[in-house]
Amino acid sequence: MLISPALNAALREARFDGDAPLDPAGARQAREAAAAVPSADRYVCGPSERCAGTADALGLRAAREPALRGWDMGRWAGRRLADVGADEPDAVSAWLADPSAAPHGGESLLAFCGRVGEWLESVPGPDGGDRVRWVAVAEPAVVRASIVAALALPASAFWRLDVAPLTLTGLRGRSGRWNLECGRPLPPAPAR
Template sequence: MTSRITLISPAMNRSLRETRFDDGAPLDPSGRAGAESAAGSLRAADRVLVSPTARCRETACALGLAAAPEPELAGLDMGRWRGLTLDEVMAREPEQLMSWLSDPDAAPHGGESVRALCERAARWLNAAAAFEGRTLAVVEQEIVRALAVTVLGVPGPAFWRLDVPPLTATDLSGQSGRWNLRLGRELGA
């Protein structure tokens, strides 16, 4: 059985614009307008899921999707760095930040490591492979990266080498253990 999963990255908000670790900020007007203009451009899905973050829930709503929350698709837990910009963390904890950016097992912020995120995403993908039909999920960019790392079987540091623009679709098709990946399709394109 072939599973089909489309991951939608959230629309623009202040946190993304400022390179800020998610602080629960809502979509900004341009992000909301972009998502609303893409409404109706997605293929029908048998199951629609959403990360529990505000920007993902608001993106799903602006896209006209009735999505069920999926806790396993939550963004990376940034612990005490939540709400800070990358520059602020660099100024306060440069060694810890460099450790986090170079070691997938590091979690100096007291939250989740990149490896733990990739393992959580892999568990979700394995379970999702059993679902018959098309799945659409609005998820944080780091979930898209974690699933790409998992599907491609690349080392954890590759996580930082993947850019996931706002309001793009990443398609996964296949089955547990064998997936094909299509990255970065603009919505409405």
């Protein structure tokens, strides 16, 4: 199960890989959603401050998993999409149209989806008939890449997937045979 992290300023500003901590509103929303997180055998989170902060606010003892790091955007990291689009319109067009393009000097979409797919395939599955349940707090791009990899979709499908903050996406099955449970919101705890 993959949980997308709560909002922070970088996400609100549409910045590439803006690794900033949760803002107060995002932390509050995550704390309110904590009771809705399914139980699991193992909890991990991406290494970003936003993922780790979300896991903490959800009350999870999640180990940081380097393989769940966000998409390497090279020299575009930290910049707003609107600014990059204004400065480098041809590079942004190429990046959006060609999954093998990496005009920013980081990972191409193909490389990113491949890396995330390798992690997904390495996750220990059922052992001796027992189900192993994982919960991973991961950047929205990592969730999207996981879906592309799990369902063997073309890389271009990545751009057609939306992952809202604090939603749960379930991948059930095993390596080579995954079923998708689409982004279920983590509702806040009922008022007391």
